[in-house]
Amino acid sequence: MSVEQQIRDYILENFLFTKDAAALNTDESFLAKGIIDSTGMLEVIYFVEDKFGIRVEDAEMIPENLDSVRNIVRFVERKTQK
Amino acid sequence: MTLVDLLRASVQRSPDSEAVIHRQCRMSYGALWRQVSALSRFLRDYDMRAGERVALLLENSPEYAAAYYGTLAAGGVVVALNTQAKARDLANWLRHSGATWLIADARHAELTALLAERGTCQVMIINGVEQAPTDVFDWNAMLSRTASSDSDCVPVAPSTLAQIIYTSGTTGAPKGVMLSHANLYANTQSILAYLDLTGDDSILNVLPFYYSYGNSVLHTHLATGGRLVLENSLAYPHAAMQAMVQERVTGFSGVPSTFALLLSRVKLGDYDLSSLRYLTQAGGAMSPAHIKRLKTELPHVRLFVMYGQTEATARIAYLPPEKLEEKLGAVGIAIPGVTMELHDEYGRSVARGGSGEIWVRGENIMPGYWNNPEATARVIDHGWLKTGDLARQDDEGYFFIHGRSSDMIKTGAHRVSPQEIEEAILELEGVAEAAVVGVADEILGEIIKAVIVLRAGQTLEARAVQAHCHRRLALYKVPKQVEFASELPKTASGKIKRFLLTGANS
Numbered sequence: 001m002s003v004e005q006q007i008r009d010y011i012l013e014n015f016l017f018t019k020d021a022a023a024l025n026t027d028e029s030f031l032a033k034g035i036i037d038s039t040g041m042l043e044v045i046y047f048v049e050d051k052f053g054i055r056v057e058d059a060e061m062i063p064e065n066l067d068s069v070r071n072i073v074r075f076v077e078r079k080t081q082k
Numbered sequence: 083m084t085l086v087d088l089l090r091a092s093v094q095r096s097p098d099s100e101a102v103i104h105r106q107c108r109m110s111y112g113a114l115w116r117q118v119s120a121l122s123r124f125l126r127d128y129d130m131r132a133g134e135r136v137a138l139l140l141e142n143s144p145e146y147a148a149a150y151y152g153t154l155a156a157g158g159v160v161v162a163l164n165t166q167a168k169a170r171d172l173a174n175w176l177r178h179s180g181a182t183w184l185i186a187d188a189r190h191a192e193l194t195a196l197l198a199e200r201g202t203c204q205v206m207i208i209n210g211v212e213q214a215p216t217d218v219f220d221w222n223a224m225l226s227r228t229a230s231s232d233s234d235c236v237p238v239a240p241s242t243l244a245q246i247i248y249t250s251g252t253t254g255a256p257k258g259v260m261l262s263h264a265n266l267y268a269n270t271q272s273i274l275a276y277l278d279l280t281g282d283d284s285i286l287n288v289l290p291f292y293y294s295y296g297n298s299v300l301h302t303h304l305a306t307g308g309r310l311v312l313e314n315s316l317a318y319p320h321a322a323m324q325a326m327v328q329e330r331v332t333g334f335s336g337v338p339s340t341f342a343l344l345l346s347r348v349k350l351g352d353y354d355l356s357s358l359r360y361l362t363q364a365g366g367a368m369s370p371a372h373i374k375r376l377k378t379e380l381p382h383v384r385l386f387v388m389y390g391q392t393e394a395t396a397r398i399a400y401l402p403p404e405k406l407e408e409k410l411g412a413v414g415i416a417i418p419g420v421t422m423e424l425h426d427e428y429g430r431s432v433a434r435g436g437s438g439e440i441w442v443r444g445e446n447i448m449p450g451y452w453n454n455p456e457a458t459a460r461v462i463d464h465g466w467l468k469t470g471d472l473a474r475q476d477d478e479g480y481f482f483i484h485g486r487s488s489d490m491i492k493t494g495a496h497r498v499s500p501q502e503i504e505e506a507i508l509e510l511e512g513v514a515e516a517a518v519v520g521v522a523d524e525i526l527g528e529i530i531k532a533v534i535v536l537r538a539g540q541t542l543e544a545r546a547v548q549a550h551c552h553r554r555l556a557l558y559k560v561p562k563q564v565e566f567a568s569e570l571p572k573t574a575s576g577k578i579k580r581f582l583l584t585g586a587n588s
Contacts, residue, residue, distance in 0.1 A: 017549035017560070031317055034166065034191055037557055039494060039525055041317035042343060058348045061320045 003052070004073045010047055011069065015040060026069045041066065048072060054079040084263040085244070085270065085301055086155050086235055090115070092307035096281065101304065102144040103329065104312040109144040111307065117145070120228040121152025122235060125183065127228070128204070132157030132236060133243060135179045137203070139163045139172065139186035139193070142291050142312045145208050145221065147300060149185045150291075154263075157236035158183075160245045161258075162292040166556040169195035175248045176203060178256045179452065185221070240264035246452050247294060249392050250490060250499035258452035259294075259392045268445030269395035270301045272417040276400050277333075277360065277386065281307035285333040286326045288316050288340060293495060295364055298396035299335055316340060319347045330357035337365030339494040341372055342525045350379040364388040364397070366492045366527050367483065370410050377406070389413035389483070393467050395446040398422060399481060412480040413473070420444035424475055429463065437474040439487060441466040489580055491520035493528050496558050500580070503561065506554045507532055507547060512540030517570050519583045521563065532561040533583050535569055542566075 001009075008024060015036050016023050030036040036044060044066065045056050054076065056065075065075040089111075092101075097112035125136070136153040138160060140146040146162075153160045161179045163172055169192040176184065176196070184203050186193055188210040197205065197218075206219040238244075244263045251257035273279075279302055287310050289296035303310050311329045313322045323344075326334065336344075341363060344350065361376065361383055368387065376385055384403035390396050399422060401414030416422040423431055424438030432438035447467045450458035461468050470488040473481045491498045500518035507516040515535040520528030536542055544564035551560045571579040 013545070015557075017545055017552050031315055032189075034557065036317070037166075037494075038316040038343060039339060040557070042347065042525065045347070058320045058323075058352070061318050061347065063318060063321075066318070 003076050004069060006051060007048075007069050007072050007076075010051075011035070011044075014043070024069065028069075029063075029067050031063070031067055044072075048076060052076050052080055083267055084154065084238060084240065085266050085305065086118075086151060088267070088270070088301075088305035089118070089151055090235070092281070092304060095307055099281070099307060100309050101307075102147050102310045102312065104143050107144055109147075114144065114148055114151075114304075117148035117225060118151040118155055119235070120225050121148060122155035124224050124228045125153070125156040125158060126236070130156055130158055130182065132238070133159060134183070135159045135161050135181040135246065136183040136185065137161040137163055137176055137179065137181040138292075139165060139184065139190055139196070140208065141165055141187060142287065142296070142314050143208075146291055147304065147310075149208075150300070151304075154238075154244055155235040157238055159243045162245070162247065162297070164248065164292050164556065165190065165290070166558060168192055168554060168556060169199070170253075170554055171556070172196045173199040174253055175256060175258070176200065179246055179248075179258060238263055240267065243449075245297075247292070247297070247392050250497045250502065251454075251457070252499060252501050252505055255454060255457065257454060257457050259448050260450055260452050261395055261448055265395045265446055265448060266301060268419055269298065269397055270305050272419050272446070273298055273302050273397050274306060275418050276402075277302070277362070279303070279306045279308060279333075283332045283359070284309035284311060284329065285335065286311045286313055286322065286329065286331045287335065288313050288322060289335055289337075289495065294390065294392040294396040295335070295337070295495070316343055319344055323348055323350075323353045326358065327354050332357055332359040333362070334358065334360075335362040335364075337495045337527075338363065338368040338372070339526050341368060341376060345372055345375055345379075346525065350376075355380060355383070358383050360384040360386060360403075362386045362388055364390055365495055367411075367413075373406065373410065387412070387414065389481075391442075391467070391469055393448045393461060393469075394420075394442055394444075395448070397446070398440075398442050398469075401480070405480070409476075409480045412476075412482050414481065415479055416442075416444075420446060422481065424473060424481075425466075425468075432475075434475050434477060434479070437472065437484070440469040440471045440473050440481065440483070442469060443467070489519075491518070491528050491530060493520065493523075493530060493558060494526045498530065498559055503530065503532065503551065503555065503559055506551050507534060509554075510542065510547065510550055512536050512542050515570055517578045517580060517583055518561065519580045521584055529562040530559065531563040531565065531583070533565050533567050533570065535567055 093111045093115040101111045136158045188207040208221040245261040246258040387401040389399040399414045421443045472485040473483045503518040504516045514537045521531045523529040571582045
């Protein structure tokens with residue numbers, strides 16, 4: 001399963017409580033759309049660290065890396081290529 | 083004196099000082115006052131009468147401050163709505179409060195659904211687009227077209243209503259805490275006294291203004307001419323920490339989950355927090371381990387552990403920082419102007435050393451819940467507020483809370499009524515009974531768990547329960563855990579024994 005698919009499935013299931021892929025746009029801002037709150041973001045970070053074997057550093061916890069499916073995919077791919 | 087008088091004094095002292103900073107906007111006291119005056123003038127031009135309710139559906143922002151104080155200056159009553167709520171709750175509060183105006187952010191996801199149910203309520207939108215509906219007013223247009231002056235403030239009696247804050251309650255019986263001008267003024271003054279805030283102070287604020295804790299942060303800073311730096315989410319803790327460093331703030335306030343989140347994800351010692359003078363913590367007990375870590379990582383910072391309730395405007399007690407280690411686990415002593423006592427189940431005063439329910443009296447105590455005399459009668463007794471919190475008092479008078487006599491769940495910064503969630507779950511076909519409880523959680527304090535009994539022959543997936551709750555309730559009210567049981571444990575009189583359900587796996 002692709003990185004994007006795994007992230008989409010996780011967000012859909014745990015924050016939107018649905019399997020309907022249409023419920024989540026790849027570029028949608030989690031925070032602006034109220035999809036995830038601050039403690040939810042912590043859960044997302046733990047999921048990403050656990051699933052992809054990476055460590056999200058303090059300075060990496062920024063919207064550019066985490067605030068949409070596309071941003072997380074780019075971030076994970078960048079980290080796992082290192 | 084009222085909050086508006088305090089703000090006006092700050093404006094007169096230093097009109098060019100920064101009042102509210104949010105993203106690219108740095109609003110001075112003078113600019114804030116111009117918006118306050120303009121809204122006040124506008125509302126009165128549109129025949130808003132004293133005592134009418136003005137609902138706000140706005141994230142923390144300079145405009146929130148202007149809309150709040152502009153409403154008060156016009157003699158109106160602020161009803162600041164929880165921006166995380168869904169249209170169902172928002173419409174319910176709008177109806178229940180009888181709001182005649184709604185000032186809302188055009189980008190709010192629930193606004194379209196809410197507008198369909200607004201009735202005769204007039205609407206003004208902030209951040210609107212050019213093609214806004216013709217029957218709503220635009221904030222910027224209001225500002226540019228309204229000529230205002232300092233005389234646009236309506237004098238009010240201290241006992242008149244200033245604000246309604248909807249707290250946990252059910253759909254049928256919302257609990258809107260009424261706060262008078264005197265309540266807000268008194269609590270603001272008490273907090274200023276023990277925090278020793280001045281116009282040189284500035285705070286990084288992550289607390290929503292629609293809750294009483296954030297509300298008190300807003301008012302105390304505007305009253306002293308201090309500076310509010312707004313960061314509306316802690317989702318990106320590093321960004322919040324950077325803002326603290328760059329703006330050289332002197333204060334930071336949070337609930338236990340705020341500090342748990344920071345301690346779990348950032349190394350506080352890596353940031354230059356030399357300007358930080360104090361931290362405040364309220365909204366439930368913070369673990370002694372986290373208190374000790376904060377003291378270790380930020381040894382130069384004074385940590386104020388505090389206790390309060392919306393029904394007491396915000397603040398009831400505080401623990402002087404110099405007593406923090408000696409009285410670890412205490413919520414402290416009553417703030418100036420407030421009396422705090424323990425009473426037994428018959429209402430009799432409990433002697434020092436004993437245990438009882440915290441009762442509070444003072445200028446900060448609400449007159450009651452809006453249009454809900456039954457709920458008021460349950461908590462207000464001859465001027466005393468019965469908090470529902472159980473505590474003991476040590477020999478030196480410090481209070482230690484050890485339990486609650488209510489079923490209220492505290493999750494993150496939120497107080498949630500189990501009945502409200504049970505009500506939503508019972509709408510699902512096939513559900514015979516439901517009980518909702520709080521389960522201990524390291525970050526949030528408590529997370530929400532639902533235990534459901536299905537009718538014979540019915541099936542239901544946990545995910546479907548969560549999806550249903552998500553459609554109706556704010557995200558933070560959606561149960562994280564859903565379990566099914568053949569029956570609920572009950573007392574002989576049929577009351578659910580909730581404490582038996584609070585295990586992670588009951």
